[in-house]
Each structure stands twice: as C-alpha cells, then as structure tokens.
Amino acid sequence: MKISDMLNEDRGLQSSPEEEMKKFILSLAKELCLDTGHFLPMKVLLDRTTNLNPKQREALEPAINALIEEGVFEKRDGIAFLTEKGRDVLY
Secondary structure, X not given: OOHHHHHHHOOOOXXXXXXXXXXXXXXHHHHOOOOOOOEOOHHHHHHHOOOOOHHXXXXXXXXXXXXXXXXXXXXEOOEEEEOHHHHHHHO
C-alpha cells in the first residue's frame, strides 16, 4: 500500500499524523512480509517517507515508539523487531 492510498482511505477520518504513520509502518511491515523476530528496516522506511509532509515526518519516531509501547515491536539495540503480537496484528 502506498502512502497516498492510505491517506485516501482515511480522508474522511481526521486522524493525527502519528496515527497515519503507525498505519503506514504497519502497512510497510506487511508489504515486506515481516514475521516474528524480523527487524523493521529503517533505511527502507526512511526511503519511503521522503515525499511526506513535515508533520508526518515529525510523527515517524513517535509512531514507532507508540508501536513499541503497544507491544507490536520490541526495541533491541536501537532496532525495532516485530513481536508475536505484531505478527497477529499484521496477519
């Protein structure tokens, strides 16, 4: 799913930039077929976010942190790894 597709889906709903970015991160994780224990490739994520507006870019780190707090990802050595709960959320 492209960011433009995701934004078009949510156009009627006024979601925060952080919520938009959480959905975008989860969409990317699913597109990359991440499984439990796989890491979120930050280079790919950053490459995909170059065309976002400043509010969305600013919301990227808080969105990742929120997904970590929710247990979707776990942070090890500064890297976000998909958890079993995250796998269940994606699939």
